[in-house]
Amino acid sequence: MTHPHHPSEPAVRPDGGLAAVGTAPDVDRARHRLEISYDGTDFSGWAMQPGLRTVCGVLTDALSTVLRRPVALTVAGRTDAGVHATGQVAHADLPADLDTAWTVRRLARLLPPDVRVRAVTAVPAAFDARFSALRRHYRYRVATAVHGADPLRARDTVSWPHPLDLDAVNAASAGLLGEHDFAAFCRRREGATTVRELQRLSWSRGEDGVVVAEVSADAFCHSMVRSLVGALLDVGRGRRAVEWPASLLTRTERANDVAVAPAHGLTLVGVDYPPDDELAARADITRNVRLPQA
Template sequence: MQYSEQYPDEPATPRGGGLARFRLDITYDGTDFSGWAVQPTRRTVCGVLTDALGRILRTDVGLTVAGRTDAGVHATGQVAHADLPVEVDPARLVRRLARFLPPDVRVRTVTPVPAAFDARFSALRRHYVYRVATAPYGAEPLRARDTLSWPHPVDVDAVNAASQRLLGEHDFAAFCKRREGATTVRALERFSWTRAADGVVSAAVSADAFCHSMVRSLVGALLDVGRGRRGVDWPAELLTRRERGQGVAVAPAHGLTLVGVDYPPDSALGARAEVTRNLRVPGGATAPAAP
């Protein structure tokens, strides 16, 4: 792995004290990453970050992330937490990471947080944006890595009408790649489409959590509505299914960006994490999460 610069072999913090929990706010261009999660022989966001942190702090570092993005998906508002030496100087660590990390990933801030903070389980909701260029020439070159070039019109009124029918808590099995032991019940809080002056259509999608490929499947289904191949009611009709719907296209990864994660006040972090660790089932009941 290549870094932009080499540095003296000095620790970032003095030795001593124990560990404290820190929040990391992260941004990355996902184009050249095989997703977030560490994979042997593959370049991943977590792999690059933990390698850099380990070199700087001279200790193994584990990261817990709010949302494990797939290969090619970007982030401007990713959040992770790590237990680091209590003596860490957050501002200095950000500066050193900027010099150790490759140019397609950055840690914007490092912030001390309570021990109850869990980047994954304490999260209230995640926010994504999917960008679609509908101009005849496709996406602008400077945005081609985060914008889908779509050679069809998108009826914004139709996709918004169809999206509104999907809001609320449902079993989104038709829009997810099922994973053993994982629930597909999710609370979709926002799904709205806007067209900018340059013709780029953006879908803003927010939920308490997302199952595997859910956002890209929702966008793929709605793009079929937007081009007139499917009716406005079709996506909502799929909610009655308990398996992945045939005919639901998965939109390409590169148009998707994780733009934010919301958390409760510090006093509610532990309670929120406890609730989230339970598996939801239809009707609002909960069942113990699988180990």
């Protein structure tokens, strides 16, 4: 793979872009894992959409420019418009002789400041960022002070100028833990299951007064975290009974009376994977559960 001072390396423009060069010959590919962070404020979500600025679109364009060949990314969790990430994971099949440190440096020059690739690492071929994952971890931040969110955190913290009874919220959260059909809290996709195992849902108040919800599950369906947060905020301000969120688990369709919390308070903070020798088995199990059956 090309290295920083190789004569065939593309020149770096003053704005951080790369000058065009001839296409490099095809080389053997190997699976690589990418550790990604982004401020989702100015993105229309992760997934590529025609005419819209998306995280996947920006990253694939940058990688394809740096490596001078098309790149396809598979992500652990497709975040919605406005949602952030400090622990997003994706995989791609990249040149087997890739200099990963050089690639990270080049991407740092080319990418806009609201998205970063923190690391690129060679992984076993069985690694699948989406299907090999054991669980995803999200964090939701709520500022309950009358003055709202601190200006330096306003892009990832929701201002909630209402009382918030954390005892009631945590009691209601406990009733949602475990494996359930979360159809009431999801925007259904045709053929996709809404059964998930919610492993953690806890709320605490930090020294700065900001309330933080920690949410972990084997996977999340579309809008699930924000719907859970919206329902629980209604409990916290006294508009709903503690038992109400858990009572919705009997429904088979989305509950229209559940508010979807604002996107910008939500951040994907981590994804867990099994040991290398269990990656393939985990991916097979997940595919059988998540993908529509013939």
